[in-house]
Amino acid sequence: MAVDSAEHTRKAGSGRPARAPAPLHRRAWLRLSRNSAFRTLGPFVPVVGLWWLIAALEVFPPAFFIGPDRVVVEFAELLRKGVLPGYLADSLERLAYGAGFGLAIGIVMGFLTALSLRVRKALWPILLFFQAIADIAWLPIVIVWFGFSLTAVTFVIVYTVVFPLMLAVVSGVEQVPRELVLAARSLGAGRLRVFWEVTVPGALPSIATGVRTGLGYGWRALVAAEIIVGTSGIGFMMFDARRVGDVSQVFLGMVVLGILWYMLDALILAPFEKATVERWGLVRGMEDDE
Template structure:
């Protein structure tokens, strides 16, 4: 009885693995069929084969690499600056009451404004320069990381701080070692959220006017009615964002090294 039950359970498990492996090819196949059947307009809804050709062409001409680098450098640069600022100010507002009184009300007012809403003023301030794009990404990342750090710092085990006080820990070491490492599990969650946010804001930044980048390529392709290229761009953006999130998750796991 029990043996039979177990083998049927393992059969179910095997079946679900099989279904999972076939899921994407199956949908791609159905998409190919529908796009080729003439039910839909193939110009607006090209089959995956057309998308694949567009992607290969994109890579072959060398444009893909340039676009990738342009987008990656905006995301990485904006993330680094925003995250560093968010962590530093988060530790200070979380731990030093005077700094918190000074900055927290301001940050809480600015934080809920979607970064995309800043596109018009960013264009006024920075034109179409890289600085403006960096600004948007930094803006999106900063508040997320700041809030996570601020909350994390306040949740640091008070006993750890007392123990460190009793051992004569000087104030700078208290902030940048005990408090920051104590808050690290929260900070990494904030950083991971900020990875996705940096991609959202990248879209806004590149749509606002740029000369290279994955989202720029999508926009140009749209204007030329190259739907296959548009979809190829979306796929590239999705893949890039996915890889960034996964690799950050692995990194975050290692960052809290003592667990």
């Protein structure tokens, strides 16, 4: 009792009123905001609700605008027939080829451009020139060169990925503090060791951002290439559905593309970028804010 009385006297003497408990709705919201499933799916609830409402009110003719229920039915039907899995596998295969070659070429050429003054003087004007040419502008000549083939689509994706990644690598190398390089050399490190232990780690945050950006561009280039030169894939499915007037497959294709990229970015690219940046101390980890 004496301890309780002393504690009560201390609180009363401090002049601070006891904090009232948070309202029930605020506590419920805080609990929901900590749930990973709610953080992922919650923002889409009002979007889907608005979509369904516009379709139900027939703001646009049903032949041109359908609701999410029709998309779900079309998804189940194409899944049952095996059409959607086949198209999806083709799109992912093309993305894997294009992204693999694009990342390899972009990273190597980016480091060569950043570390060699002669290479940079020779390639920098060319880099800026081709960076300004949209990937879709290559499609007519690519069709002439390679026809309607996997090579044509791969070429467009590689072209789209390489240049943003090269710029990111050059930017990352330039951000490495010169003092670190000089300190490593003064301690006896050779050029190769300085490259692997100083330059590459210092440039990794920028490279991670470039990979994420380049693959985003490549994903959009894949869809554009499939629409124009493809004979299968999600982009081709959407274009072929437009030709026969089936808007349900067009809407389904957009939903599938959005979900796939969201999953790829949320599960692989964003964690890779976040871990890389946090690893080298440029930002605080999320646990530091809690």
